[in-house]
Amino acid sequence: MIDQFTPLIEINAAQLHYRVGGAMSALRGNPPVVKAVDGVSIVIRRGESVGLLGESGCGKTSMGRLLLKLEDVTGGDILFDGQSLSTLKGADLKRYRSRAQFIFQNPFDAVNPRFTIRQTLSEPLENAGIPPSQRQDKIIAALELVRLSEPLQYLDRYPHQLSGGQLQRVVMARALILQPEFVVADEPVSMLDVSVRAGVLNVFRDVRDRLGLTAIYISHDLALVRYVCERTIVMYLGKVMEDGPTEDIVHEPLHPYAKALVAAVPVPHPDQSHDPLPIGRGAPDPRNPPSGCVFRDRCPYAFDRCAVEIPQLQQAGTRKVACHLFDEAN
Numbered sequence: 017m018i019d020q021f022t023p024l025i026e027i028n029a030a031q032l033h034y035r036v037g038g039a040m041s042a043l044r045g046n047p048p049v050v051k052a053v054d055g056v057s058i059v060i061r062r063g064e065s066v067g068l069l070g071e072s073g074c075g076k077t078s079m080g081r082l083l084l085k086l087e088d089v090t091g092g093d094i095l096f097d098g099q100s101l102s103t104l105k106g107a108d109l110k111r112y113r114s115r116a117q118f119i120f121q122n123p124f125d126a127v128n129p130r131f132t133i134r135q136t137l138s139e140p141l142e143n144a145g146i147p148p149s150q151r152q153d154k155i156i157a158a159l160e161l162v163r164l165s166e167p168l169q170y171l172d173r174y175p176h177q178l179s180g181g182q183l184q185r186v187v188m189a190r191a192l193i194l195q196p197e198f199v200v201a202d203e204p205v206s207m208l209d210v211s212v213r214a215g216v217l218n219v220f221r222d223v224r225d226r227l228g229l230t231a232i233y234i235s236h237d238l239a240l241v242r243y244v245c246e247r248t249i250v251m252y253l254g255k256v257m258e259d260g261p262t263e264d265i266v267h268e269p270l271h272p273y274a275k276a277l278v279a280a281v282p283v284p285h286p287d288q289s290h291d292p293l294p295i296g297r298g299a300p301d302p303r304n305p306p307s308g309c310v311f312r313d314r315c316p317y318a319f320d321r322c323a324v325e326i327p328q329l330q331q332a333g334t335r336k337v338a339c340h341l342f343d344e345a346n
């Protein structure tokens with residue numbers, strides 16, 4: 017029986033490694049390797065909303081691209097509804113493209129500026145073989161779903177004639193028009209004016225709940241992830257550091273990196289203390305990560321073992337944590 021506890025996505029030791037450094041490094045025979053995603057294993061249940069959280073370069077966008085098969089894993093495997101994404105081709109891949117959709121960060125980059133909104137929303141319908149006679153009704157329904165009232169007024173406008181918030185709703189409508197089961201939203205409000213972010217986030221939450229979508233929400237902003245997702249996965253240099261209920265991570269982060277992210281959230285009250293951990297800014301060069309724990313050169317709790325042994329993700333109460341401090345505790 018399929019219910020909300022059935023896994024929709026099973027990620028098994030997924031890797032996305034690629035060589036960098038250009039032709040000279042290749043000629044020298046030892047080009048550096050960037051491990052954008054490195055041995056990630058996660059199960060995502062049907063209907064779950066999961067935030068992928070971390071700084072730029074932590075691997076969260078690469079993970080999103082693997083999940084939508086915009087990139088292929090270089091190791092491990094990803095199963096969607098029991099089927100390996102690596103094996104999808106032809107009609108199966110086309111069907112997957114309608115079941116799983118991406119909501120891009122910058123709405124102005126996500127659409128063709130020469131297409132009207134009608135053309136923008138017709139494109140996925142055409143690709144899916146929906147006859148022209150049925151397209152307008154579906155376009156109107158999708159625009160209403162994302163709360164663009166009086167949708168007919170938008171159909172013949174061009175992207176530059178819409179505000180950023182309106183265009184991001186159009187981008188959402190295009191992602192939803194084929195009624196997907198799964199969406200990946202990559203920082204969907206980060207390019208928008210602060211004044212319209214809440215409205216777009218509310219639409220995202222509302223649509224997700226009404227359609228029962230499984231959603232991945234990628235962000236560097238813990239406050240946004242908290243607003244949208246019941247579960248959070250903290251990533252650093254391609255690896256999962258902590259995975260658990262969002263409220264538990266917000267109130268009592270376990271991994272030192274998760275602690276730093278929580279401490280970095282501004283405190284709105286002047287009398288409340290704000291004591292960020294001294295981890296400094298910026299992750300190390302991904303071509304040359306530290307040995308052992310990849311977080312160790314920024315970790316205020318690092319000890320000898322951290323330099324020689326990679327911590328494995330293990331259960332710690334409601335969470336899974338990759339840190340030797342929790343090996344010691346067990």
Ligand code: SF4
Pocket residue numbers: 271272273309310311312313315316317318319322327338339340341
């Ligand atoms: Fe810090 Fe060591 Fe834990 Fe890594 S394993 S987070 S370096 S204490």
